[in-house]
Amino acid sequence: MSESLKAVKGMNDILPPESARWEWFEDVVRRVMSRYAYQNIRTPIVEPTALFVRGLGEVTDIVEKEMYSFEDKLNGDPLTLRPEGTAGVVRAVAEHSMLYEGGKRLYYIAAMFRHEKPQRGRYRQFHQVGVEALGFPGPDVDAEVILMVRALLAELGLSDVRLELNSLGQPAERQAHRAALIRYFEAHAEQLDEEAKRRLHTNPLRILDSKNPAMQGLVEAAPQLMDFLGEASLAHLNAVRASLDAVGQPYRINPRLVRGMDYYNLTVFEWVTDRLGAQGTVCGGGRYDGLIEQIGGKAAPAVGWGMGIERVLALLEDAGRAPAPLTPDVYAVVPDAAALPVAVATLEALRALGVRVQMHAAGKDGQGSFKSQFKKADASGARHALIFGADELAQGVVAVKPLREAGAPQELQPLNGVSAWGQKLCATRPDA
Missing domain, CATH: 3.30.930.10 (Bira Bifunctional Protein; Domain 2)
Structure with missing residues (x-):
């Protein structure tokens, strides 16, 4: 390999x-x-x-x-x-x-x-x-x-x-200051490190930015541009x-x-x-x-x-100011592949309204168990699970189950009224 x-x-x-x-x-x-x-x-x-x-x-x-x-x-x-x-x-x-x-x-x-x-x-x-x-x-x-x-x-x-x-x-003022810096540092050449010696005649202004502790006293006493x-x-x-x-x-x-x-x-x-x-x-x-x-x-x-x-x-x-990562508003639980066409159409309608949606992705062995899908829904951080079960679809509804509110009741929402309850999902988002 x-x-x-x-x-x-x-x-x-x-x-x-x-x-x-x-x-x-x-x-x-x-x-x-x-x-x-x-x-x-x-x-x-x-x-x-x-x-x-x-x-x-x-x-x-x-x-x-x-x-x-x-x-x-x-x-x-x-x-x-x-x-x-x-x-x-x-x-x-x-x-x-x-x-x-x-x-x-x-x-x-x-x-x-x-x-x-x-x-x-x-x-x-x-x-x-x-x-x-x-x-x-x-x-x-x-x-x-x-x-x-x-x-x-x-x-x-x-x-x-x-x-x-x-x-x-301005350039003329810096030139006058530059000449004064060169004269000053030449007079104290024995205190300059190798970097400062290299810069002395090419860019002496940069010597003032030296981080060498041994040169700080020398730098502090150097001519100041403000005076020029x-x-x-x-x-x-x-x-x-x-x-x-x-x-x-x-x-x-x-x-x-x-x-x-x-x-x-x-x-x-x-x-x-x-x-x-x-x-x-x-x-x-x-x-x-x-x-x-x-x-x-x-x-x-x-x-x-x-x-x-x-x-x-x-x-x-x-400073503890790191924002929390964005999480889905809803996680779609799809127990049976037969429900996928309805689920996909509903989720696209929700996304068009601005709802953040994560759909459960089937594995190589199919959709996965109801329990495993709910486990992934909880791990996603989503506020709600949308359950596209056979019983719900037979009634023309989808179950909306709160995942972050203990004891909050599950609701049934009509598949032909996505706009109304989808907008509500956006409006109740904590970062809305």
Whole structure:
């Protein structure tokens, strides 16, 4: 016998009933997005490698270490499984001239791929909700996308997540800060680890994001970008803060918050928690006004965020907020195969009304005993059993037996009046 095949490490199957939690989460996301008038966009899983190299930056961890890249066997084109969502959305917006008639508010729910060490809430195939507001230059939309996260977290019932905020200013301001950082770290070169030394002259801003405990004192004393921001950048940040203050949203200014991609400018933010260990970022994003032009489109402002679905579901599980899986409203007990035509027709009519129906499936030896069918009906979690017995069918009725209410009487319902009692089954559903 050949060895059984298994999923790729860090790429997980999502099986029932766990998949029901994902569906519930996605429904909540779509509900919140509709309130903010954001529309869904779906881009390919595979993109040209150059899109991410150009968009994210050659010396980012994602491009250097984590991308799944390969050559197209037919034409040799370098391709990459998308490691994040923003670059692909921006490519689509530019390619299809979507901003010709004005700004666009977009969102996606999609799988991403990064080759990194799998751990709880962080896998090699992972999933994100992302929001991109393109064509809007003002701080009002920065505040809008931040508060959208607040609304989503509230809808999910998560409260132990806090907001951190910073500004990366504009390119000239970052260049001045970059030069100051290089001078500072060169003067303390003996305290830098190998990763920091490698980044010193390519991307010194990323040294500020070091997780090495031995370097935290050095990082804390480094020059702060906030001290290099000009009047316009500070005004933009203060306008975002004013909107957050107006709705009572707490936040902390974190001058070390830099994010992992090169394309950010002005506002950057993260929603973080202490309940996921070292991987505490639940959602992160910011403004990226130069990215559209950088990948070949017409210059336009943009701001957005990405949220890791696995991390949010882990938080929900810890908080006891995992929804119960959906169960059938009714389980159809069909003692005799001769009753199948009537049973199937009745069940299809119920499904058309919105009733969740599970029909007993016959085994190789037939329908199975009445007792065994009832055992499966109970195990299904259904609220009622529908019994299509010979005596009932002879009277033109079906027996409706409550399975979750002790002592509740069994009722007989007419087969020619499915609409009336079927609607009642929907109306009395606990989640109706």
